[in-house]
Amino acid sequence: MALPFGPQSPELDVLVVGAGLSGLASALKILSKESSLKLRIIEASDFVGGQLGEDGIRFVDREQLGMLAYLASVEVSPRRRSSDNESLRRCWDLDRGLTALPAKFELERYINMLELRMNKFRTKRFNLRERVSNMEQHICQHLFFGKSRNFMLNLVEVVCGVPANEVVYDVFMSVCSSCGGLRMIIDFYFTYPSSFYEVSTQTLIDKILDQIPFTAISLNCRAVKLEHWRNYVEVTDAEGTKYTAQAVILAIPWNKIQKLQFAPPIPKAFLPPVASTAGKRQRRRISQFQLRYDKSHWTELGYSGNFLSSRPLISAHECGMSTINGYMLHLSEDEEDVMGEVLEHLAEQFGEEMRQPLECSCFTDELNVALHKPLVKPWLRIIWSSSSAVGTTYRSLIGGAVESGVRAAVNALFVVRPQVVSWKDMIEARTKALLEENGTGRFRGLLSRLNLYNVTFYGGFVVGITCLLNFGYERLS
Ligand SMILES: Cc1cc2nc3c(=O)[nH]c(=O)nc-3n(C[C@H](O)[C@H](O)[C@H](O)COP(=O)(O)OP(=O)(O)OC[C@H]3O[C@@H](n4cnc5c(N)ncnc54)[C@H](O)[C@@H]3O)c2cc1C
Numbered sequence: 001m002a003l004p005f006g007p008q009s010p011e012l013d014v015l016v017v018g019a020g021l022s023g024l025a026s027a028l029k030i031l032s033k034e035s036s037l038k039l040r041i042i043e044a045s046d047f048v049g050g051q052l053g054e055d056g057i058r059f060v061d062r063e064q065l066g067m068l069a070y071l072a073s074v075e076v077s078p079r080r081r082s083s084d085n086e087s088l089r090r091c092w093d094l095d096r097g098l099t100a101l102p103a104k105f106e107l108e109r110y111i112n113m114l115e116l117r118m119n120k121f122r123t124k125r126f127n128l129r130e131r132v133s134n135m136e137q138h139i140c141q142h143l144f145f146g147k148s149r150n151f152m153l154n155l156v157e158v159v160c161g162v163p164a165n166e167v168v169y170d171v172f173m174s175v176c177s178s179c180g181g182l183r184m185i186i187d188f189y190f191t192y193p194s195s196f197y198e199v200s201t202q203t204l205i206d207k208i209l210d211q212i213p214f215t216a217i218s219l220n221c222r223a224v225k226l227e228h229w230r231n232y233v234e235v236t237d238a239e240g241t242k243y244t245a246q247a248v249i250l251a252i253p254w255n256k257i258q259k260l261q262f263a264p265p266i267p268k269a270f271l272p273p274v275a276s277t278a279g280k281r282q283r284r285r286i287s288q289f290q291l292r293y294d295k296s297h298w299t300e301l302g303y304s305g306n307f308l309s310s311r312p313l314i315s316a317h318e319c320g321m322s323t324i325n326g327y328m329l330h331l332s333e334d335e336e337d338v339m340g341e342v343l344e345h346l347a348e349q350f351g352e353e354m355r356q357p358l359e360c361s362c363f364t365d366e367l368n369v370a371l372h373k374p375l376v377k378p379w380l381r382i383i384w385s386s387s388s389a390v391g392t393t394y395r396s397l398i399g400g401a402v403e404s405g406v407r408a409a410v411n412a413l414f415v416v417r418p419q420v421v422s423w424k425d426m427i428e429a430r431t432k433a434l435l436e437e438n439g440t441g442r443f444r445g446l447l448s449r450l451n452l453y454n455v456t457f458y459g460g461f462v463v464g465i466t467c468l469l470n471f472g473y474e475r476l477s
Contacts, residue, residue: 009231009232009246010231010232010233010244010245010246011038011243011244011245012038012039012040012243012244012245012246013037013038013039013245013246013247013416013417014026014030014037014038014039014040014245014246014247014248014249014412014416015039015040015041015042015233015235015243015245015247015248015249016039016040016041016042016248016249016251017041017042017223017235017248017249017250017251017252018041018042018043018044018050018250018251018252018256018385018386019041019042019043019048019049019050019217019219019251020049020050020051020052020251020252020386020387020401021049021050021051021052021204021387021398021401021402021405022050022251022385022386022387022401022402022404022405022408023041023043023050023249023251023252023385023405024041024048024049024205024208024209024212024405025070025208025401025402025405025406025409026249026251026385026405026406026408026409026412027039027041027212027215027409028074028208028211028212028409029405029406029409029410030409030412030413031211031212031215032211033409033413033417033420033421033425034413034417034420037416037417039215039216040215040216040217040218040243040245041215041216041217041218042217042218042221042222042223042235042237042243043217043218043219043220043221044220044221044222044223045219045220046219046220047219048205048209048217048219049201049202049205051365051387052201052204052205052398053201053288053363053365054201054202054361054363055200055201055202055290055361056200056201056202056288056290056325056363057198057199057200057201057290057319057325058198058199058201058204058398059081059188059192059196059197059198059199060078060196060197060199060398060399061180061184061187061188061195061196061197062195062196062197063180063184064394064397064399066393066399066402066403067394067398067399067402068197070402071199071204074204074207074208074211075207076199076200076203076204076207078197078198078199079197079198079199080196080197080198081192081195081196081197081198088299088302088303088304088305089302089303089304090303090304090306090307090308091298091303091304091306091307091308091349091350092306092307092308093147093308093309093310094107094147094148094151094308094310097147099145099146099147100147102145103145103146103147103148104148106143106144106145106148107143107148107151107152109457110139110142110143110148110152111182111183111186113142114173114176114182115181115182115183117173118173118176118177118181118182119177121170121173121174121176121177133168133169134164134165134166134167134168134169135152135153135156135164135165135167135168135169135172136153136156136163136164136165137165138169139152139153139156139164147310150310150311151310152164154310154311154313154329155185155186155189156172157284157313157329157367158189158286158313158329158367159172159175159176159179159185159396160172160175160369161255161284161366161367161368161369161388162284162367162369163284175395175396178391178392178393178395179393179394179395179396179397179400180393180394188397189315190308190315191306192306192317198319199398221237221238221239221241222237222238223235223236223237223260224236224237224238224260224261225260225261225262225263226248226260226261226262226263226382227263228262228263228264228379228380228381228382231246232244232245232246232381233245233246233247233248233381233382235248246381246415246416247381247382247383247411247412247415247416248381248382248383249383249385249408249409249412250382250383250384250385250386251385251386251404251405251408252385252386253368253369253386253387253388254368254369254386254388254389255366255368255369257384266379267379283331283332283366284329284330284331284332284366284367285329285330285331285332285335285364285365285366285367286327286328286329286330286364286365286366286367287327287328287330287335287338287362287363287364287365288325288326288327288362288363288364288365289316289325289326289327289328289338289339289342289360289361289362289363290319290323290324290325290359290360290361290362291323291324291325291342291343291346291354291357291359291360292322292323292357292358292359292360293322293323293324293353293354293356293357293358294322294358295322296318296321296322297350297351297353297354298318298324298349298350299318301350301351303349303350304317304318305317305318305324306318307324307326307345307346307349309345312328312329312330312341313328313329314326314327314328314341314342314345315327315328316342316346324346326342328341328342329367335364338362338364339360339362343355343357368387368388368396369388376389376391376407378408378411378412378415381415383408383411383412384404384408385404385405385407385408386401386404387400387401387404388400389404391404392404406428406429407428407429410425410426410428410429411429413425
């Protein structure tokens with residue numbers, strides 16, 4: 001090989017860093033276009049799939065047509081969530097207590113207001129303003145009840161990966177709009193209506209791997225340094241092993257990319273803005289769990305298995321026979337106590353039997369950090385991927401991982417084998433248009449911009465009640 005100064009070519013055509021869904025989607029796309037290319041995937045952990053975890057379930061919304069088409073192309077049949085237990089009660093702490101009704105009402109109004117304002121926060125118009133409040137201030141200014149505030153604070157953290165006080169309002173709105181809207185996200189993470197499809201993560205990974213049987217995947221191999229030479233890139237892993245490739249796809253989240261050493265350094269234009277954190281930030285994590293029981297104890301009590309606690313955030317739902325699947329948001333130092341806390345909450349709601357599952361598995365991951373601008377352009381031979389790149393239609397979802405993976409693959413093919421790239425691939429690589437949003441009406445849009453949407457609604461409500469009372473009083477007298 002004798003690089004960097006020798007005349008020989010690098011050992012690989014493409015090196016993919018990260019064997020998550022995005023990296024696998026890149027590898028599959030590249031090899032399906034040109035199977036003779038030399039490609040290798042290096043992965044820091046000891047398993048393939050990244051955030052998909054080992055043997056879990058992911059949901060795909062039916063609006064994610066691209067993702068559904070992709071699943072069909074890799075021969076994975078998603079299962080539609082059955083709605084036969086619709087008569088059963090869901091179990092949300094937002095539904096309980098004296099304040100439940102007003103809290104849910106104000107939450108609904110708040111979500112409506114954000115949805116109305118979301119139109120202008122399109123991915124391509126990601127101009128951050130100077131004077132903006134953070135999401136915690138915004139939520140506390142607009143919501144009065146603790147339950148509705150907690151729900152929104154947790155939601156912001158799940159979507160953006162950092163606490164709401166570190167997320168600027170504009171960033172949150174842009175991220176939501178690039179995911180298809182706030183309501184879509186809420187359905188996705190919490191309500192799980194029957195319009196969703198369930199995908200077995202193991203089946204998805206296995207099917208992709210079946211289609212790239214000769215691809216070398218090196219596990220326990222963490223990339224630490226990237227040197228960008230004129231005709232190739234040299235990647236060094238933590239053990240000191242070097243890989244040279246004509247193009248490198250970094251299919252890893254941005255917080256991990258920031259830990260890599262680049263030579264020459266990443267151009268300033270590509271660097272994410274530094275988060276303005278007051279004091280030391282606590283590291284937040286998300287743990288996914290699966291619990292299998294001898295029978296569905298929750299159904300016997302008249303519950304559907306849908307469970308939501310907003311502090312701490314635990315979201316769970318029935319998944320297949322007698323099985324509960326879900327996740328919990330927590331600090332990194334609380335990782336050991338996650339299962340205990342989950343069982344405690346479930347036992348409190350569904351009975352003591354919930355403390356003794358037949359099988360129990362838990363998988364913890366860091367939350368993605370969203371404090372960056374959309375990054376879709378390759379940096380010469382280094383190409384960014386990952387579902388948490390803002391410039392995808394379904395940011396932070398599996399649809400976003402596949403979209404960014406396929407786009408990175410097309411960009412890499414442009415570097416190594418441009419003649420195989422067709423116009424169809426170029427269309428695929430372009431950021432997809434967001435879902436057609438329902439017309440919000442000029443008047444509602446204007447009221448929302450003037451911050452009068454909720455005020456007008458409540459004003460109308462009070463005037464209506466007064467008129468009704470007046471009318472009743474006049475008829476009586
Ligand atoms: C608990 C949970 C539930 C979710 N539920 C859903 C859902 O229902 N529906 C949905 O659409 N989405 C869901 N998601 C999101 C979805 O799983 C992710 O968006 C998607 O899997 C991300 O894929 P990725 O390839 O972009 O990143 P990742 O899966 O994070 O892959 C990155 C890979 O790179 C590796 N890596 C990192 N640094 C290095 C390095 N320096 N060198 C080498 N390798 C490195 C990592 O180990 C990892 O394997 C969920 C996520 C979580 C955590």
